[in-house]
Amino acid sequence: MFLIKEITARRSLIVSEVLGLIDTDIHNEVRNQEQILPYLAEVWHRQWLQAGTSIGMPFYSPVGVLRRDAVPEDGGTPGSDPSMIIKEHMDLYGFDYGILNWGRAIEMSIHPDPDYANVVVSAHNDLLADVWLKTDPRFRGSIVINHSDPEATAKEINRMAGHPGFVQVIMCSAARLPFGQRYYHPIYEAAERNGLPVAIHPGTEGRGISGAPTPSGYPTRYMEWHNILPTNYMTHVNSLVCEGVFEKFPKLKFVGIEGGISWLPHLMWRMDKNYKAMRASAPWLKRLPSEYIKEHFYFTTQPIEEPGNKQYLEQIIEMSGMEDNIMYSSDYPHWDFDNPKVVMASFSKRIRSKIMAENAMNLYKLKKEPLEAFE
Template identity: 80%
Template sequence: MQKADMVLFDTDIHNEIADQRQLLPFLPEIWHKQWMQAGTGIGMPFFSPVGVLRRDAITESGGTPGSDPSIIVKEHLDLYGFRYGLLNWGRAIEMSIHPDPDYANAIVSAHNDFMETECLTTDSRFRGSIVINHSDPAAAATEIDRMAGRHGFLQAIMCSASRMPFGQRFYHPIYEAAERNGIPIAIHPGTEGRGISGAPTPSGYPTRYMEWHNILPTNYMTHVNSLVCEGVFEKFPKLKFICIEGGISWIPHLMWRMDKNYKGLRASAPWLKGLPSEYIREHFYFTTQPIEEPDNKRHLEYLIEMGGLEDKIMYASDYPHWDFDNPQAVMRAFSPAIRGKIMGENALRLYKVGT
């Protein structure tokens, strides 16, 4: 199944702090009381009967899964033979939808400093994401400038829940900073319908967790559509985006629909110099988790071929969440012709990481 020389790169591992007090040395004192009493302050309205985190990933002391880097190394990196594992935080990503931008900016900065000193130093295979508060683009740009270039940081990451689509010019300072520093921007779901973001669907709130979880990719469609149609990649031609944890089967459908409409409505987006699908293939990457599992395994690969996405999909485990995707199982979803690209080669190329 796995060739001896195949590189495995996990682009989505969620780490946490074990105790909220761990963040205090990195956080201005004015925010200590709020952090200790309220944490991120972003609630979850939907109940998951299976929980969110894997019970077998709880630490020996009963701590939160993902809070002990040594367990991530032993039970994940070593177990499956990963060459690299990208740490994307968990709850810290929520800060983009906190109503207080000053508090949110302080919390994400503290998490980034903690990541640098307490996480990335524990194993040479770890890489990290710069968590930012996208609701304050100027501060987010400053945070990217502060952290980009420090050892181990490969990208900026923000939650996909927002008050407006990401193509709008409100967010452009973030993109300018990312392009200036030569790093991509990743977006991650799970906060839709929470904090100061809007309802998770155009029709309002679903009733239960399963309904909410099923339609998370629709928010990705919104952002991809917006980023392309608003001309973000004409203004920032070197910018790359990664859509984490949104699946992949919806991408060809969106490409086809955008291309068809562009032929009749291109006058409304005169800055576009090509088909929308061309911008998607050039500027977007997507991760496997949660990998779609059609009854006929070949159908998923057909969709990848239809979209021309062989070089744009990267493996992600979502460790230690309940819907974790085992890398051995994901490998079986793809033919040997593209398996190596998806499991590691595409990520190595995007992040410019040596083997």
């Protein structure tokens, strides 16, 4: 059983200048294909064993995607062993909480078969509740969904929201339609009614049924693709605000994971400027677009931008007025994992505790100390 005294001692050596430490993006995976079978109806077993998520990555990464030192001792996918994540990540850095976000399962939103996608995400949610959330009281989970079937997704959110270990809904950021369009409203209604933020996560742009990852088509290489991912986040933020989603769902919160933060002032300024001249095209909006962003959006640090002068990054956060909306994330066990000590050094003491813990505590309604693991 996890001991609060032990974790407090570790934190005093590593993160003594913050009031807590929360990782909002830990990627867990299934150990092997067979692990999912008890949670799938038998009619789907052959397809799952032979095809899995079936959405391949078209770009070659010379550094890989997953850290080699995160492979379990007895083999398996990095991030698939709860005890290893606890020892090599949660305990090592002294995290109070870690939000678990399935890695490959978010691909199901862009799978061509919505029925298969629905049962696969449901199976992952059941496995998370049945195994992972019972392992350590610091773990919290995200309900993975198939955003290509909003009605089924609303039912899945309702089904899993009663479990106290789930603190948000998560879906991939690749899509056939921008997220502000009314097609997605059943998802937002269910999330708002259950008091759950909706998170989006990149990595599937240009795959499955989502279409090209940029308005001009496909990049040539992985680095080009990785560099440009924030443009998709800008698309969704712009759409959600301009389409009036937050007027219809005033309590809804959105979380942009792994999309960066330095583009925020540019988008906010541009949206505000255009709104002043063209507000007749969006008569449902009652405030400046930037005000909706400040109230309804959160963003995570990883992959944190690294300007030559580290003060520039904090200045950008100040420009956007988002210091209460930025949360630390490690992206463990991916190749561009961000060490919390390195991230903390990027910010002054003035906002360090907010980013490393307080903002996440407020959004996810977390207690100061974890209780017992969920049974």
